[in-house]
Amino acid sequence: MVLKGVKTLISRADIAEMFVVFTRVNGVPGARGIGCVLVPGGIKGLTAKASFHTMGGEYLSEVIFDEVELPLENLVIRDNGMKRLLSAFNTQRCLNPAICLGLAEGALEQAVRYMRERSAFGQKIGDFQGMRWKVADMYIEIEAARGLLYRAAVSGDPFPDPTLAAMAKIYTNEMSIRVTSEAIQVHGGYGFTDEFAVSRFFRGTRYGSLGGGTTETLRNLVGKKLVEELDLATGCFGMGTF
Template sequence: MAMLETNTSVSDEQKMLVKTVREITEKEFKPKAAELTDTGEFPFENMKVLGELGLLGISIPEEYGGSEGTVMDAVLILEEIAKGCYITAMAVLGEIGVQSKAIVAYGSEAIKQKYLPSIAKGQTTLAICITEPNTGSDAANMTTNAVDQGDHFVVNGVKTMISRADVADLFLMFTRFEGTPGHKGIGCILIDKGTPGLHIKQGFKTMGGEYLWEVVLEDCIVLKENLLVLEDGFKKLMTAFNTQRCLNASICLGLAEGAFNEALSYTKEREQFGQPIADFQGIQWMLSEMYVDIEASKALLYRAARNAGRGFPDKLEASIAKFHTNEMAIRVTNQALQLHGGYGYTKEYPVERMVRGARFGAIGGGTSQVQKNLIARELLKSKRVF
């Protein structure tokens, strides 16, 4: 839709990137979106297409086989994919988000050489493991623990609600070291699939369609060469996580735009009382509010992504973008379903699954409530005024 394509903050190169991803999504991903949502299967075929085009290496430097794009590039890619297929967007998030960004920023040269080239090609699937049964937003109190045993660590603990764990080749495991309490004791190690003591347990089917898994570590032996970050580990990893906040928001933005596009087309075609329902003022007001809501979120998200360059987004800008876009997507997708009437409530129309997909944003990557707390802390600390 032309009016949603125009944005002066997007370069000519990025417009070409958007065009490429849009065409692939429309041709390859969107037709399979309903099936993937029903089955919850990992979209291997879609990921292969993206890997062959080099899009999965957008967050990885050229020297390791990537295309060394910006955070803005990653946002644009996910936004376009999410318009057509939420399941594929979530899979791509795991490859171009905090996982690969953290390895690039904090990994040793040996770690980068070992993992980044295959990640860039789409040959290594990543899973990040933070949440535990009793520590969701309270990540600083995680109980997973790594004990130093000379040339290796022995890791024990349980992680839950982990995306892609069933297909992951590499796990970025947030863990406490030597039982050191609080933020200071937390860092991250990399654990390869098949490592003895690493077990993937029960899966939880989500309303969005994808599965989340439980990961159990029982005397799991990890060589010290796979230590990603320890000193100031929690702070560094949370800084990297600002990227995830923006990419989470980009999926929500894409879902909202996709739902809006569906609603606009439907209201032009659907007739009641002898005329298209788009002719009724009440419908026009709903469409106007949805469009303005989307544009406001896009401005906030693009600001955070653009200012980040190839680094990490600003904490405050990322949290503002995530909070606003998450809540916007819930509103807009629900309104899109409402505009479809009874048909919107059926699985025959894509808005039904867009509503379900949009609900993930305000939970994953830090809830809306956590974002508001973070925003308030930053405002009070800096004493910002208009």
Template sequence: MTDFHFKLSDAQRRLIGDVRAVVQSEFKPRGEEFMQGAFPWPNIRKLGEMGILGMAVPKAYGGMELGVFDTALVLEEIAKGCYVTAMAVLGEVGTQTRIIATYAPEAVKQRLLPGVAKGEHLLSICMTEPHAGTDVGAYTTNVERRGGKLVLNGTKSLVSRAEEASAFVVFARVDDQPGGEGIGCVLVDRDTKGLVHKNRSHSMGGEYLHTIAFENCELPEENLLLGPGSLKKLLSAFNTQRCLNPAISLGISEGAFSEALAYAKSRKAFGRSIGEFQGMRWKLADMWREIEAARGLLYRACAGADPFPDPLLAATAKIYCNEISVRITSEAIQVFGGYGFTDEFLVSRMYRAARYGSLGGGTSETLRDLVGKRLMNADNPADVFDLADF
């Protein structure tokens, strides 16, 4: 088994400290503005200057080339103060950037990755379709290789950052090949003729989610990032999201807990702080316990995740982190009482943000089924705790 421990290096501590200082002093005070739908450009530019947006970009293209664990630590820290910014950063350090960095032709890497690292290019991923989400094999968006070029047609929904993105990484069927084996991946630049923004919906978490269509979009051949038969590679890269999405959930939980603890110390009732009452102390103790359990699961999944995580560990961590974030933020509101129900307090916004975790990057139901299948396929039930090396 791999040597495994949670002690952070000095470099990791410095990185977290730098991010924390910016988040708490600059991002957190402006968080309500971005929950109303404004894109957090000031925060993104600041993180670009710090090099944070290049975490998934190789050093050869101007990035930091950090692992999944380091990336999760940073997202956790950002989410403590501003969920919308954390989600925007996820788009730069997650699946789409890692697909390009790992699989794209050299010309595409040189064209996009330096700009991603500086915050000049934002990337958006297009997977879900109006009729299919988890069922990737049912996607109908299709790219056809025709006379030295690519022609893309189809519709994608629930797309983040569609108005801000410089390019879209699109999961698509290739040459109408059927089933999951026919799925590949193409890159579409935002100024491509035939890329149409259909509509957008404002989400509980503050982001806008878009439906976009590709109507006979002509692309150069180099924009075919992965051809048919690549679904396993694409899902392996996507599995990274199952470590980074829960890092945001964990950060939300920690941020809400910190707000609740501070309020429990300062709010007075019957001549003493409400935190001195046994019922409140027990509530805080249970919140802390769940957060620490979630941290252990997530850090374990991240520690051996390079280049991509173990599916069992990532799924388990994601389920737990996603679900405790809803419980923790709900309990934080309870600590605040009626004030927690108002938008004046951060815990209200965190509660809304927490609900996204178990929907994006694979639903809790899908991941529970994945874990269950892995357990059922074990040769010896006595060995199930050795399924994931750590």
């Protein structure tokens, strides 16, 4: 069996010891023709270059499969792999927002700490109502995201429900951008510098809505489900796990 092709923007490819590659098998068209093959790192014909430096501080790689020869036993899914990939991928669609949730929580903690320490115009900035409302809104958004995300996670059987995972990912990804940005605002000009962790949290969380299914394509999924499957007799609650 020979594997040919290129996949770009891959995390950790430069250190991976095994690649799980979804690829077209024997030229069979459509989603039905997608299978899965295991490719050991370091095999002849495989190059993984850490080529793209990201605003999050890490690198994304381009992986090139140049006539990689593999034993047939490495073909672990022969056909219809796309459906199985997407089903299992709903786990990643909960993991990605879990990272964003953590970054948002960290940003809120840093904001509260700074509000207690920093004084302006003769008082702690944490005494200003405008600042208190900011952290209140940040906390509300974090808890709303947590609720969605935990609900998606407990739907796992074994993989999370696709619609719940998509909704949790969209909301948490976008929430964390807003919350980490507000944490920078709380820090004033210093928030824009590398002196405080919040600027790193903001840069770090920006990847969320891009990797693992973009927020746009996931909105397509949720919208399709609603328009095509919502049972108006049972309403939204009929669609979820609870």
